[in-house]
Amino acid sequence: MSQYRTFTAADAVEYAREFGGVDDPASLSEAQEIGDGNLNLVFKIFDRQGKSRVIVKQALPYVRCVGESWPLTLDRARLEAETLTEHYKYCPQHTVKVTHYDPQLAVMVMEDLSSHRIWRGELVKGAYYPQAAAQLGEYLAQTLFHTSDFVLHPHQKKAEVARFINPEMCEITEDLFFNDPYTDHARNNYPQALEPLAASLRTDDALKIAVAGLKHRFFAHAEALLHGDIHSGSVFVADNSLKAIDAEFGYFGPIGFDVGTALGNLLINYCGLPGLLPPREAAEGRELRLNDVREVWNTFAARFLALAEAKTSDVALAYPGYAQAFLRKVWADTIGYCGTELIRRTVGMSHVADMKLIKDEAMRTECIRSCITLGRTLILAADHVEDVDALIARIRQAG
Numbered sequence: 001m002s003q004y005r006t007f008t009a010a011d012a013v014e015y016a017r018e019f020g021g022v023d024d025p026a027s028l029s030e031a032q033e034i035g036d037g038n039l040n041l042v043f044k045i046f047d048r049q050g051k052s053r054v055i056v057k058q059a060l061p062y063v064r065c066v067g068e069s070w071p072l073t074l075d076r077a078r079l080e081a082e083t084l085t086e087h088y089k090y091c092p093q094h095t096v097k098v099t100h101y102d103p104q105l106a107v108m109v110m111e112d113l114s115s116h117r118i119w120r121g122e123l124v125k126g127a128y129y130p131q132a133a134a135q136l137g138e139y140l141a142q143t144l145f146h147t148s149d150f151v152l153h154p155h156q157k158k159a160e161v162a163r164f165i166n167p168e169m170c171e172i173t174e175d176l177f178f179n180d181p182y183t184d185h186a187r188n189n190y191p192q193a194l195e196p197l198a199a200s201l202r203t204d205d206a207l208k209i210a211v212a213g214l215k216h217r218f219f220a221h222a223e224a225l226l227h228g229d230i231h232s233g234s235v236f237v238a239d240n241s242l243k244a245i246d247a248e249f250g251y252f253g254p255i256g257f258d259v260g261t262a263l264g265n266l267l268i269n270y271c272g273l274p275g276l277l278p279p280r281e282a283a284e285g286r287e288l289r290l291n292d293v294r295e296v297w298n299t300f301a302a303r304f305l306a307l308a309e310a311k312t313s314d315v316a317l318a319y320p321g322y323a324q325a326f327l328r329k330v331w332a333d334t335i336g337y338c339g340t341e342l343i344r345r346t347v348g349m350s351h352v353a354d355m356k357l358i359k360d361e362a363m364r365t366e367c368i369r370s371c372i373t374l375g376r377t378l379i380l381a382a383d384h385v386e387d388v389d390a391l392i393a394r395i396r397q398a399g
């Protein structure tokens with residue numbers, strides 16, 4: 001990585017002229033750094049007419065939101081570019097297109113999705129995209145099925161697991177999802193009024209054993225090439241369009257982790273809406289979120305089963321009924337990982353706009369409380385929820 005240097009806006013323009021793949025490179029004239037994520041630099045490159053044309057994304061040698069005190073591998077740019085490229089093969093309609101990757105500079109060039117908006121930003125405003133949930137279910141089914149043992153030859157699968165070994169990024173997830181919120185960790189961050197609730201997570205034996213099981217499966221179950229961080233801030237939406245971005249946590253892990261993270265962020269929004277919108281709009285929005293949860297799961301499960309029936313290459317896994325049995329385990333994992341996402345986004349360090357934008361402090365505290373309580377309920381109930389309707393009934397019961 002000796003040639004590595006952190007890009008300025010001028011560097012990003014120069015780079016885009018050379019590697020941006022546009023017909024008229026000389027017209028590229030300006031860059032704006034628009035990164036709002038926790039980790040990287042993202043430059044939007046504009047032409048002389050002020051039209052944005054292409055995106056240049058560069059990994060920093062540390063965690064952006066913390067600074068140089070938290071060094072982080074530059075190899076995450078490769079993992080992001082290669083995960084997105086792999087997912088694009090199987091689901092081009094719902095994956096951002098990466099057109100160039102440079103390991104020396106930890107830079108990638110990708111399609112500009114300025115015609116879209118980040119889904120989380122829309123969800124917090126109460127904007128509804130009726131197709132988004134089904135499209136996310138389709139993305140999850142296509143990418144996770146096609147990178148699983150249902151399809152890949154065992155030799156190819158093992159080679160792919162090796163290519164996507166991602167220890168440093170996985171360690172972040174292992175710590176932030178499964179350790180910090182269940183210990184008294186300096187990174188944790190929650191309202192003082194919730195100290196008794198947060199403290200109760202640290203001493204709840206059943207909860208800690210369930211979380212240990214989820215962490216253990218995150219370590220050990222190399223079921224498919226996950227996106228690894230498919231929250232509503234990693235998803236762009238537009239009318240009848242959805243595109244996943246930001247896959248630097250990609251690795252071979254348990255399918256339920258991706259599905260659970262996706263559902264978890266819909267439920268964080270469900271918990272936050274009473275603090276974000278007036279009562280009637282919030283109630284309507286919450287119903288839409290529950291429908292979204294149903295739609296993501298139902299689409300994912302139906303498409304995964306249809307793909308398994310049509311395309312399973314392994315003779316044992318093709319046995320009638322096996323794919324259904326496998327999906328029952330994915331369902332239990334999904335609910336458990338969904339619960340851990342709710343808790344790590346409220347007790348842990350990485351908070352999200354669905355809670356952060358609630359202006360009234362008392363209301364914000366109550367929304368966070370409901371999110372933590374729901375998270376715990378889901379983790380504890382994960383093995384006992386029959387289907388998505390039963391899940392929705394439990395969510396309603398939790399309040």
Ligand SMILES: Nc1ncnc2c1ncn2[C@@H]1O[C@H](COP(=O)(O)OP(=O)(O)O)[C@@H](O)[C@H]1O
Nearest residue numbers: 035036037038039040042055111112113114246
């Ligand atoms: N392909 C893209 N087209 C347009 N904007 C993008 C694109 N990729 C990222 N962005 C913008 O940059 C922001 C940060 O990107 P993201 O990949 O989430 O960064 P990080 O890896 O730091 O989390 C996104 O929220 C979005 O606003």
Ligand SMILES: CSC[C@H]1O[C@H](OP(=O)(O)O)[C@H](O)[C@@H]1O
Nearest residue numbers: 037038039063172176229233350
């Ligand atoms: C110390 S990284 C925290 C957090 O940030 C990542 O999100 P994003 O890249 O979308 O900003 C990921 O969710 C990590 O858990």
